Amino acid sequence: MIAVWMLTWKELVRKKVTLMTLLLTVLFWIAFYFIAQSVGASVAQSESGIISLDDLLERFRGSAILLSIGFFFGSIATGFLAIFSSVAAVAGEAEHGVLQSVLARPIPRTRWYMGRWLGFVTFCLAYALLLFVSILVIVTYAAGAHPDWSTIGPAFVLFMSPVFLMVTLTMFASCWLAPLGNGVAMVMLFGMSWLGTMLDRVIATGMFRTDETTKASDTLEIVSGLIRLLIPTDALQQRMLSELFQVKSLGGGFSSRDSLGYFSVVNPPSDAFLYYTAVYFLIFLAAGLLAIRRKDF
């Protein structure tokens, strides 16, 4: 399994996935630094150097918006990396004739599958960690405010969880779908998760009446809930932001639901939803292992 894992890393490095990802990340860092700096500069500084509570809240609000922007890019980048690195894991490699000689070797197919899975997941996690830390550093340095340090750990766990989900789903689907079809399907599914969050924001604006005759808001809530159940990735991102923007020391003076305008976290999922996501992940991982055991090549 370790040999397959290591080979997967070598593949991602040799196929220039790492190089291109890092190059584009550097571009993002540069752009994001300038955005962070200008947002930081726009927050009023008192001439005496004493920061009022309002200034502090304003500065925190600015950094929270920056973090929302940064992690929005982060979730797209890690999600797409997870999808496109593992999109050809099974059917694609079988199509190219790579798998036939490998699977005739004396290792259980499930170990080969887990080796590939670990390779893709650890690679994407390493990238997620790099992005997570770099976004925090840029925001802290350029905007002069940072989240409560106690929230960083849980937030990172939530930030990286879509990697587990997307690699697992993509590898599972790759047992049947060719790389192109699988890539399209996974990107659409991943994109659909943003739709759920968008619907939540629309509902939160109160644009639609919820009287007995129309019930538009109810319908949107149901659709949004179903989308979240179908693909929980963006819901996890919302929970991550909600964790990250908890500031106990401000005594409730800041709310990620009301204080961030368009970037408000309107409906962060509950703990029960997190358990659902864990079960969802385990089911698809087990289904992938079962599929690879039964597949004919």
Added chain:
Amino acid sequence: MSYAIETFSLTKNYGNGRGCHDVTLRIPAGEAFGFLGPNGAGKSTIVKMLVGLTSPTDGKALVFGQPAGSVEARRRIGYLPELFRYPGWLSGEEAMQFHAKLCGMKGSTAKRRINQLLDEVGIGQRGRDRIKGYSKGMQQRLGLACALLNDPDIVFLDEPASALDPVGRHEVRELLQRLRKEGKTIFLNSHLLEDVEQLCDRVALLNNGRILSEGRVSDVLRASSRWRFRVGGMTPEMLDWLRETMIVAVDIVPMENSEMPAWGEHWLEAGLAEDEQVGYFNRLLIEQGMTLYETQKVKSSLDEWFLQAVSGLEHRGENR
């Protein structure tokens, strides 16, 4: 007798009429076995079931007494697939190192074996180059080296010489002969019947997923009932007389110009089922005043056997 491969009514039904049906085979350990058949006959399906890439719909297969596809069975096999590719971003050596790890080979043993095999298949120092720069023939050689990496007791070769030039084919044939002498079991799936003829002890012919015929190569080659006679002093009248007397087809075999003697020497060919008929034919030739220089049985080739066996049959691999 210990068997390398035993299949019992092995069946794979893909649901579209393809696959194979009720294939029962017994291949003793140490035998070189040729598996022949027209395109789409189901040869590769059977090989895939034996190496564990495909599971049978019905029946079962054993490799050295272990269920085909089990890890224990796969420990003892080497496999060169028909359509395969190693990742182009690896070097030949790296691809083999990866396969050595999958086989559980240790570092120094693996390194020695890899260098030895790369030399044997003619890749040598180019093993350090990336595979994407290899020709098709070199990839085929690498595939063969990989198949032999774990010193397997049985080697499944699906069209091993298909991408090779004549020199490469000759080298592969020699390598396989050496493996055979070492007592390895060889399961050769090939359209190059000349290779099968030279290497294999037994052959089976598959058509539309079913075994059509099976036997020793030597028996197949002896199966011909055609005899040739090198004679001198023959006239057209004598040929007509021979045909009438023997009541069999007697033909003059066209000779190469270089072999054409100046004094009207000819090769006659006749289909004679019994040895007694051959003696009688010899006597007639001499009695008619012809000079009999040589008599020999026509050795049939696998090509003829193959063509005869499948002629007139439907082949699902071709749209006719």
